[in-house]
Amino acid sequence: MVVHRRKPWQLPESAITPEEAVLAHAAAKRSGPSRRALLGAAAGLGALGLGGGPAARAQGRDPIGWWNAQIANDPSRGLYPAARNDRYTLDRPLTEARQAIVYNNFYEFGSHKEIWRAAQRLETRPWTVTIDGLVASPKTVDIDTLIRAFPLEERLYRFRCVEAWAMAVPWTGFPLAALIRWAEPLGGAKYVIFQSFENRAIAPGFRQTWYPWPYADAFTLEECVNELALMVTGIYGKPLPPQMGAPIRPILPWKYGFKQPKSVVRITFVAERPVGFWERLQPSEYGFWANVNPDVPHPRWSQATERMLGTGERRPTLIWNGYGEHVAHLYAGLAHERLFA
Numbered sequence: 001m002v003v004h005r006r007k008p009w010q011l012p013e014s015a016i017t018p019e020e021a022v023l024a025h026a027a028a029k030r031s032g033p034s035r036r037a038l039l040g041a042a043a044g045l046g047a048l049g050l051g052g053g054p055a056a057r058a059q060g061r062d063p064i065g066w067w068n069a070q071i072a073n074d075p076s077r078g079l080y081p082a083a084r085n086d087r088y089t090l091d092r093p094l095t096e097a098r099q100a101i102v103y104n105n106f107y108e109f110g111s112h113k114e115i116w117r118a119a120q121r122l123e124t125r126p127w128t129v130t131i132d133g134l135v136a137s138p139k140t141v142d143i144d145t146l147i148r149a150f151p152l153e154e155r156l157y158r159f160r161c162v163e164a165w166a167m168a169v170p171w172t173g174f175p176l177a178a179l180i181r182w183a184e185p186l187g188g189a190k191y192v193i194f195q196s197f198e199n200r201a202i203a204p205g206f207r208q209t210w211y212p213w214p215y216a217d218a219f220t221l222e223e224c225v226n227e228l229a230l231m232v233t234g235i236y237g238k239p240l241p242p243q244m245g246a247p248i249r250p251i252l253p254w255k256y257g258f259k260q261p262k263s264v265v266r267i268t269f270v271a272e273r274p275v276g277f278w279e280r281l282q283p284s285e286y287g288f289w290a291n292v293n294p295d296v297p298h299p300r301w302s303q304a305t306e307r308m309l310g311t312g313e314r315r316p317t318l319i320w321n322g323y324g325e326h327v328a329h330l331y332a333g334l335a336h337e338r339l340f341a
């Protein structure tokens, strides 16, 4: 972990992990201990690392090897690769798999980018997803039943983190709209909450009690049924690796990454607008909509450009992450809202 001695806004982008900087600040305000003590404690957690058994030693440090070993026993592996849906095209090269799977945000496993090894402790079978709240009948479904309930397809999407790094990846999944229909929301349902796993024993981040665990965030029902919204179960023609949110995560590619919880265990339909993980932690910096927008800077840095993982190429940020033709109409008349595109 980098201990910042300068103010965050004086740091070069390469040296900053903005969401982490926010957390240290918020925690210092909340629970009193000095910033340095907090950073020291967090560094200690990171050093606990991953208990490496024989399998760990055999796979060494190669992330692709880990991934292949992980999915060898995955009951859904026969569904991959899924046919590509060519409707969604890219304006840039795909990010290399090797780059995308070793640079992740997954705070349950550490508040830095190198969590991929620690995340191997996430066991993605057995796994169930509970659908509850304002639905005709709440239910809990086994992940392999869910994955087989809807045909999988591959889509090439841009992805943008609020920290200004970006990637372009082939996701595999099924339309979120199909899951919503199947869930049978009641008339009063207006928002849908996605909640991440909460097995506190396997992930050191849960001990960082200043975070509002479990990780969760929400979208409007209308956003969820947009054709771009995808329930993602795989990437690069294989089931997701744990560090990328296996076994299932929503992807709404016009929004910043932080809105989209990984490794989902619960989907809840509600009437009132929920407050998500980052908005709860730091409401002055993160809001409900979080649509990608080059013209709305983060309070501590510009959003005008983004940095592609792997190549480091700088590109201009696209309004709605380039998906305006599909989503701009969802936000007509809402331009006055804070942190809104």
Ligand SMILES: Nc1nc2c(c(=O)[nH]1)N[C@H]1C(S)=C(S)[C@@H](COP(=O)(O)O)O[C@H]1N2
Pocket (backbone or CB within 6 Å): 019, 103, 104, 105, 106, 107, 108, 160, 161, 162, 196, 197, 215, 243, 244, 245, 256, 257, 258, 259, 260, 261, 262, 263
């Ligand atoms: N459960 C959980 N989901 C999460 C996060 C997290 O820390 N925990 N980070 C979010 C953020 S900030 C981003 S940018 C994306 C990163 O996805 P990736 O690591 O697969 O690229 O996951 C999002 N979903």
Ligand SMILES: [Mo]
Pocket (backbone or CB within 6 Å): 105, 160, 161, 162, 163, 256, 257, 258
């Ligand atoms: Mo992010």
